[in-house]
Amino acid sequence: MAPVSKSFFSGYDTVQLARKLIGMRLVHETDDGIVGGRIVETEAYLRDDPACHASRGKTKRNSSMFLEAGRAYVYLIYGMYCCFNVVSCEEGVGEAVLIRALEPETGIPLMKMRRGTEDEVNLASGPGKICEALGIDRSVDGHALWERPLYIEESDYNEDLDIACSTRIGVGQGKEAKLRFFLRSNGHVSRRTVNE
DNA sequence: AAACGGATGGGCT
DNA sequence: GCCCATCCGTTTG
Numbered sequence: 313m314a315p316v317s318k319s320f321f322s323g324y325d326t327v328q329l330a331r332k333l334i335g336m337r338l339v340h341e342t343d344d345g346i347v348g349g350r351i352v353e354t355e356a357y358l359r360d361d362p363a364c365h366a367s368r369g370k371t372k373r374n375s376s377m378f379l380e381a382g383r384a385y386v387y388l389i390y391g392m393y394c395c396f397n398v399v400s401c402e403e404g405v406g407e408a409v410l411i412r413a414l415e416p417e418t419g420i421p422l423m424k425m426r427r428g429t430e431d432e433v434n435l436a437s438g439p440g441k442i443c444e445a446l447g448i449d450r451s452v453d454g455h456a457l458w459e460r461p462l463y464i465e466e467s468d469y470n471e472d473l474d475i476a477c478s479t480r481i482g483v484g485q486g487k488e489a490k491l492r493f494f495l496r497s498n499g500h501v502s503r504r505t506v507n508e
Numbered sequence: 509a510a511a512c513g514g515a516t517g518g519g520c521t
Numbered sequence: 522g523c524c525c526a527t528c529c530g531t532t533t534g
Contacts, residue, residue, distance in 0.1 A: 355526070363526065373519070391516030393527050410526060440527045482526055 313337070315463035318456070321382030326400040326407040329381070330356040330493050333398060333409055335470040337417065340446040341461040345422045347446050349414035349436055350467050353494040353501045355480045357397070359406050363486035366406030376454040377406045384462065386443070386453040393440030396448050398457060398464070412481070412492070413437045415500040416445070438502045 316336075324332060331354075339348035357364040365374040365387070376385045377399055385397040385408050397408040414436035416423055423435045423445040436442045443449065448462065457464050476496040479487060481503060494501045 357526075365526080368520090371519075387526090388517065390525070390527050391518075393516095395526060397526090412526085438527070444528095480526070484525075486526095 313339075313465045315339075315458050315460065315465055318382055318458045320458065320464065321398070321400070322380075322402075324381075324400070326356045326358055326409060327491065329398065329400045330354040330409045330491070331475055333411070333464070334475055334493055334495060335467050335473050337465045337467050338396075338411060338414060338442075338446070339418065339463055339465055340448060342447050344447070345419045347419035347422055348465075349416040349418065351411055351413075352415050352498045353411075353413035353492070355410040355412055355493070356400075356491040357408050357410060358491070359401075361486050361489065361491075363480065363483040364407070366408075370406070374406070377408050378404055379454060382457050382464075384452050384455045384457055386448060386450050388450060389440070394443040394449055395439040396443055396446075410439060411442060412439050413494070413500055413502045414442055414445075415498060433500060437500050 333351050333354050336351050337348050366377045379399050380403045381400050383399040385399050386394050389395050397410050399408050401407045416435045427435050427445050436445045452462050474496040475493050477490050478492045480492045
């Protein structure tokens with residue numbers, strides 16, 4: 313397999329890209345090994361959405377959100393975890409898709425070591441867990457996700473996906489909006505019991 | 509099974 | 522000073 317082309321990311325709005333990324337693979341080729349998995353849960357963050365970091369303008373922290381579609385936006389949360397996003401829309405807009413959960417596929421032993429658990433369901437079922445399992449930190453903020461070593465690639469099985477929709481997890485403002493997307497009956501999503 | 513507190517850094521009203 | 526797009530271990534119903 314190989315990274316998708318740059319054009320994979322353009323021509324869609326953020327909600328469309330959030331749905332399109334479900335079923336695709338996120339892969340990181342590191343010195344310690346190749347790790348990756350299938351994306352099973354995403355959330356959309358929109359420009360006029362109070363939960364979106366870009367909604368109050370461009371700062372040093374969120375500046376990569378304003379890059380072109382397909383760039384990485386990685387930020388530190390709660391002082392100790394990172395969250396990984398795929399930038400959407402054209403340069404200068406400030407929207408992104410948060411990747412919330414993966415179904416581990418490649419490099420599972422390395423992920424287990426990094427996460428300190430043998431439980432496969434617990435390897436990447438949350439945005440902070442994904443970054444720990446894949447070795448993603450702020451040094452890849454702004455990276456082009458159509459290029460190695462960190463990239464999106466096509467999945468072997470990507471047909472007839474049953475995508476469900478709910479409110480987002482952990483947000484204060486913007487609670488009502490149903491901007492979370494996940495594979496309905498997949499065991500690797502971060503939470504099972506949310507509305508509808 | 510749900511609820512809570514601690515760890516810990518940086519941006520903000 | 523307070524609020525987070527979190528996680529984990531522990532306590533409570």
